[in-house]
Amino acid sequence: MGGCDSKAKGASPAKTKPKPKAAKPRAKLNPADYIFSQRKDAVLIKEEGSVAGEQFNVEECRNCDIFLLDNIATSFVDECHDCRIFIGPVETSVFIRNCSNCSLVIACQQYRCRECQDCKLALFCGTEPIIESSQNMQFACFDFNYFSLRGQMTRAGLKPWNNKWWMVYDFNKNEDKPNWSLLDQAEASRLLNLEKCPSIAQEELENEGVVPVTLGSRPWPSQETCFVVFLPDSEHLIEAFMSRAVSSWTLCRTRAVQLKEDQLKTLFAWAKEPRLAKCRGEITGIQVCGNNVFKEVQDTLTNTGMVTGAKNLRVVPQKETESLSKQFFETWKDEV
The missing domain is CATH 2.160.20.70 (Pectate Lyase C-like)
Structure with a gap:
């Protein structure tokens, strides 16, 4: 009887593991190009x-x-x-x-x-x-x-x-x-x-531009604004909202940033949802302006296909918009 390391009669020899293929050398670039x-x-x-x-x-x-x-x-x-x-x-x-x-x-x-x-x-x-x-x-x-x-x-x-x-x-x-x-x-x-x-x-x-034109620090045509915050991993929802914003309202400013926990607590204090302060990943803010814009944004989010993504965004209350949008777009700097 053979032991554990014995070979059975007629058994095929053990296969050797194939050597990994060498990485293809990168083509040498011509600096003149x-x-x-x-x-x-x-x-x-x-x-x-x-x-x-x-x-x-x-x-x-x-x-x-x-x-x-x-x-x-x-x-x-x-x-x-x-x-x-x-x-x-x-x-x-x-x-x-x-x-x-x-x-x-x-x-x-x-x-x-x-x-x-x-x-x-x-x-x-x-x-x-x-x-x-x-x-x-x-x-x-x-x-x-x-x-x-x-x-x-x-x-x-x-x-x-x-x-x-x-x-x-x-x-x-x-x-x-x-x-x-x-x-x-x-x-x-x-x-x-x-x-x-x-x-x-x-x-x-x-064609519709890939980069939306924003007002930034230019004068805004209306002082009535709406500030919408998108949670991480909401790219498709952001694109849908941006497309609607460009056609329906005036796009004031946009930003994507990873915030610290204390900043998240400030941004979402009104929401009374402690879990929002634990968000990991980029938060995107979009601010639009126009007559009756706050109601129109809420109606859009309620009555269109975007309602399915409502859990991934928050509309900042009107009374909080001025202070929180200033902090989000101007005060809180990017981490270098």
Whole structure:
């Protein structure tokens, strides 16, 4: 009789575990494919898939029309003058340095400029934009669209309802002569020479925008507002509400943020639901304004398909809206 380690007659030899396949080496990148440098009076386009999440820089260009139509890791724009530039969506930061008289349309997580002047921007920014040693900078909300933008923003980790374009922080604040101002929103869609970019068809521009246009710190047409808070993992519900908000009311401001427990307790104190202070994940706030908007929002949430998601949102009471919206959108800063 054989022991436990004996082999039966005619048994097949033990199979050896196959060796794991070696990871396919990453193709070597050509640095020249990831920079536009020292160009003048040119139209420069990077199509979707040509940057594919790598860094891309622009430097020393004059009077150029530049379109970076892909998701990007990070981007630097240096010493450019009289240019019209689209950048994005950018996973991390865009840094503009020593540029003048440029028009820029940018979607990014972080925006910073230094020693720039006379530039106009239509901006999507997930954090507070920063300017330093710059003058006559003008900001409006991002207003641009093409078929691939939504997917590119997703790959870059940018959420369309988290745009702080209007919360500009100036390192060299000058109360007597401010270094930045609001750009007329109507100008935002005219900053680029789109006729010079055959990659984008007119129908793409006319589709409903991926990034909703918000008022931010502009004057609001109505003082009657409604502040709706969405609990974590409510993306589809947020998109449905945003679509309704754009068509029915005026969208004031939006933000997605992970709050501390004491902030959650303050935000939801009126709800008397202790579990809300234990939320883990991003809380999204959307504030709209308009005549009779509070009742209309409640009717929408009650009488449409959004009622099925009611457990994932809370409408802040009217008497609490002013104070809580100010804390949520202005006072509570992002964790760095």
